[in-house]
Structure formats: C-alpha cells, structure tokens
Amino acid sequence: MIEGVFAINKPASISSAQVIRNLQHHFNPSALFAPWLAAERSSRKVEERTHRNRRKDKRVQVKIGHGGTLDPMATGVLIMGVGKGTKRLQGFLECTKVYEATILFGAATDTYDVQGKVLRRADYGQVTREKVEKALGKFRGKLMQRPPIYSALRVQGKRLYEYAREGKEVPKEIEARPVEVKDLEVVEWMEGGSHTYSFHKEEAEDEAKDLAEKVLHLEESVATSANAVGSESVNGVANTGAKRKRPLDDGDSVVPRKKPELERDGVSPSLMSGGLQSPSRSPEDPPVHPHSQQNLPPPGQGPPAVKLRMTVTSGFYVRSFTHDLGEMMGSLACMCALVRTRQGDFELGKNVLEYENLEKGEDVWGPKVEQLLTDWQRSNQGNDGVADRSVDERRRRRNSSSDAS
Structure with a gap:
C-alpha cells in the first residue's frame, strides 16, 4: 500500500479541486491504489460496526488533498497528498x-x-x-x-x-x-x-x-x-x-x-x-x-x-x-x-508529474506516481511522517510473526 505526497503540473483553465476529482477518476480503478482502497474498505467495515451512520458518504475513493490552491488561470506545481499524506499538507502551505x-x-x-x-x-x-x-x-x-x-x-x-x-x-x-x-x-x-x-x-x-x-x-x-x-x-x-x-x-x-x-x-x-x-x-x-x-x-x-x-x-x-x-x-x-x-522541494521539470500523462493511461502515469511517492517516503523517514508510520507498521508485523513462531 503506497501513499504520501507528490506534485503535479496543473494546467490552466481548471481549478485545484477539479484536479483532485480528475486524479480520483484515474486512481480509483487503478492497480497501483487497489491495496489502499482494499484497506480503506476494511477500515470502513470496522467503523460501521462501532459507529453506525457516522459516514454520510459511503463511496470509497482514494483520499486526495492539495497543499496550496492555484487559481484556474494559474499553472505549475500543485502539491497533492494521498492517504495519510494529506496530514502533511499543512507544512507545504507554510513553505517558500x-x-x-x-x-x-x-x-x-x-x-x-x-x-x-x-x-x-x-x-x-x-x-x-x-x-x-x-x-x-x-x-x-x-x-x-x-x-x-x-x-x-x-x-x-x-x-x-x-x-x-x-x-x-x-x-x-x-x-x-x-x-x-x-x-x-x-x-x-x-x-x-x-x-x-x-x-x-x-x-x-x-x-x-x-x-x-x-x-x-x-x-x-x-x-x-x-x-x-x-x-x-x-x-x-x-x-x-x-x-x-x-x-x-x-x-x-x-x-x-x-x-x-x-x-x-x-x-x-x-x-x-x-x-x-x-x-x-x-x-x-x-x-x-x-x-x-x-x-x-x-x-x-x-x-x-x-x-x-x-x-x-x-x-x-x-x-x-x-x-x-x-x-x-x-x-x-x-x-x-x-x-x-x-x-518546497518540488520543482517543475525535476520531480513533478506532468498532467498530460494522466490521459496516457496507468502504464505511463503509474510508475511515475509510484516513484514520486516512494521518493517522498524515503526522504521523510525520521520526520514523523507517513514513511515512519509505514516502517513502524512493517516492524510490528515482523515482531508479531516472530512471536507467533
């Protein structure tokens, strides 16, 4: 299951909110985010048993947010958070x-x-x-x-x-x-x-x-x-x-x-x-x-x-x-x-996903998004971020397996 933060090159004439909707349109049926959606559905089932009717929206979609809006006429770097990466977006609002x-x-x-x-x-x-x-x-x-x-x-x-x-x-x-x-x-x-x-x-x-x-x-x-x-x-x-x-x-x-x-x-x-x-x-x-x-x-x-x-x-x-x-x-x-x-650390021409890649299919954008999210996780290890929580989860699984054996 992969999640974190990446950046996309927003084109002109669309809002930042529309970029999120377009990303969900491509991410929801993808193989890359299938594990994330499966985990979310499992979490929802547990939540339904303990907190009935807590969620009004029953749709399960890849959770995405942005870290600093751009006007429709503006273009360029738009920071996107996926899954638990959305919790790190506040820091990008405050950066240079x-x-x-x-x-x-x-x-x-x-x-x-x-x-x-x-x-x-x-x-x-x-x-x-x-x-x-x-x-x-x-x-x-x-x-x-x-x-x-x-x-x-x-x-x-x-x-x-x-x-x-x-x-x-x-x-x-x-x-x-x-x-x-x-x-x-x-x-x-x-x-x-x-x-x-x-x-x-x-x-x-x-x-x-x-x-x-x-x-x-x-x-x-x-x-x-x-x-x-x-x-x-x-x-x-x-x-x-x-x-x-x-x-x-x-x-x-x-x-x-x-x-x-x-x-x-x-x-x-x-x-x-x-x-x-x-x-x-x-x-x-x-x-x-x-x-x-x-x-x-x-x-x-x-x-x-x-x-x-x-x-x-x-x-x-x-x-x-x-x-x-x-x-x-x-x-x-x-x-x-x-x-x-x-x-922040995201710059056009270096580590930003080109928006046009979305229409070329998951075979094109999938490896790029996976690499961007992986790079971000690695760079944020030790900063109490998503990568740290993922590492801790893997360690707990290994310890549980050792205890069971």
Whole structure:
C-alpha cells in the first residue's frame, strides 16, 4: 500500500479541486491504489460496526488533498497528498514558493487579472523597464500585505470574494499580514506591440463599477491620467470627469470610515482593498500619476508587459503585488499569467508529474506516481511522517510473526 505526497503540473483553465476529482477518476480503478482502497474498505467495515451512520458518504475513493490552491488561470506545481499524506499538507502551505508572473500595465479589472471586466484604464506611456526594475527594490525584503478582496481568506466564516460578489461590505477590517519577498527579478520585458497579451474587451457595466466603488473603493484609490489631462483621451482613455477623492492609506480597510482623513504626503494610494504597504519614495522615483505628453507611446503601440520571477513566503498575494506595482508606475496593472515553478522541494521539470500523462493511461502515469511517492517516503523517514508510520507498521508485523513462531 503506497501513499504520501507528490506534485503535479496543473494546467490552466481548471481549478485545484477539479484536479483532485480528475486524479480520483484515474486512481480509483487503478492497480497501483487497489491495496489502499482494499484497506480503506476494511477500515470502513470496522467503523460501521462501532459507529453506525457516522459516514454520510459511503463511496470509497482514494483520499486526495492539495497543499496550496492555484487559481484556474494559474499553472505549475500543485502539491497533492494521498492517504495519510494529506496530514502533511499543512507544512507545504507554510513553505517558500517561487512564481513567474506576467503583468500587463494600463487597466484594472474586477478580478485582478486580464480575464475580468475592465473597471478603469490608465496611462502607461511612462512605464519603462528601467523604472520597473528600480521599483522592484521597494518590494524586496519583509513587508506588510493586506489580502485582496477577491481572495479565499475567511472573515467571520465567509470568504472575502463572496462579500465582493454580493456587493456587501466586509464586517471587519482586513488586517495586513507580514510577508517576505526573498528574491524578485525581471525575466523578460515586453514593449507594447511585441506581445499578445491584452485586456478583456468587455467593459464592466455601470452597475458593476458602482459595486466596485462600494466594495473596493476604486474611485477613492485611483485617479487616471485622463482626469488631469483634460477632456481629451490619452491612450484611448476618455476623461470621465470624475474628481479625485482621498486615497486609501496604509491603515485603511475595505470598510469606509465615517470621517475621511487627509491624504498623507508621499504615500501612494493603494488600489482596491489594499496590497503591500506603500514604500517610501525618493525624489527620483516616478510620480504617482505622471501626465507628461512626451511620455506617451506611439498610437496603437499598446501597453507594455513584464515577466517577473519571485521567491516569496507563505501568505503572499501576487495579485496585490501586481496592483501595487502598477500604481507605483503611475498606472494600473493586471496579472495575465502565473506559473508556480517551485514549492518546497518540488520543482517543475525535476520531480513533478506532468498532467498530460494522466490521459496516457496507468502504464505511463503509474510508475511515475509510484516513484514520486516512494521518493517522498524515503526522504521523510525520521520526520514523523507517513514513511515512519509505514516502517513502524512493517516492524510490528515482523515482531508479531516472530512471536507467533
């Protein structure tokens, strides 16, 4: 009977929960996990005699869980626990992770990524590789970060994204949490017109924008360049005529305060519900909202994009970082691609099962999964893990056999 922890390369467009269901679809009828299922059925029979009707779900399936969810659009390392290996998943939630995130400048959406509806657009002509690389220095090291409103964090038993979808205000302040960015570097810079990334063509309805203002305070935190330039459109962004309100500062929550506070000098406004604390600025930093016509790109060139590699600690939200980086550039930004290349000791291209192998049959994926689980068991001997319990069970069997003889 084999169980433990392994990693799979999650593809785009499916949820982490769907990956579990797909794995069970392949694992349940397999020869590899037949011993595990037989042991589970035997355990269930004993349990039924001692605890009647304890289990509402009578189906016997391979027990699988994941150690850190990935959004449907994200790809890469997804840690999977099988059987008693699910008890070790908590440790993977707390370990260091490596991401490659691609960021597109010029707009904010209702989902923080390019798949969402556009809530607001902003100038991007002032965004250059040199300025982005300089800004990254502000985000390295230990920081305080507030989870975004569209996150799975629970507040009073309800996930934050449920408040956002229902247009309800979060009943308590979302507190900033300490995170650490151990490494942050530019992998690739893409000038406008040199890539295929783009925002969703669909603009959010006025009702949705009002909802965003109510829940995310977008109007308070962002004033596009078009508002300052005048009635003319800039980079295709028409002037809305809206007046700039006070920005959210580091201590604000998503719940509006009764008495507005004055904007603090030198503190850049945070987008949506709050991301990283706004780092201090120097006179050489790009202004929060530059409006110089000479910085505008040629017509039709489109917004630039950048791919970044970051090594971060548990609890870090790439989407919050993306918004803060766009705002620091005097623009807006959305995530257009995200790959988790490493989590703990699991790394793409080294010891991660390719998802496409599942459709090739057990003859292909079976030996790979068995090897990954065996390697993990061996590496975790002595760490009070699954391997230790398996070793102890084998020793007890040998001792019982010796006593019987």
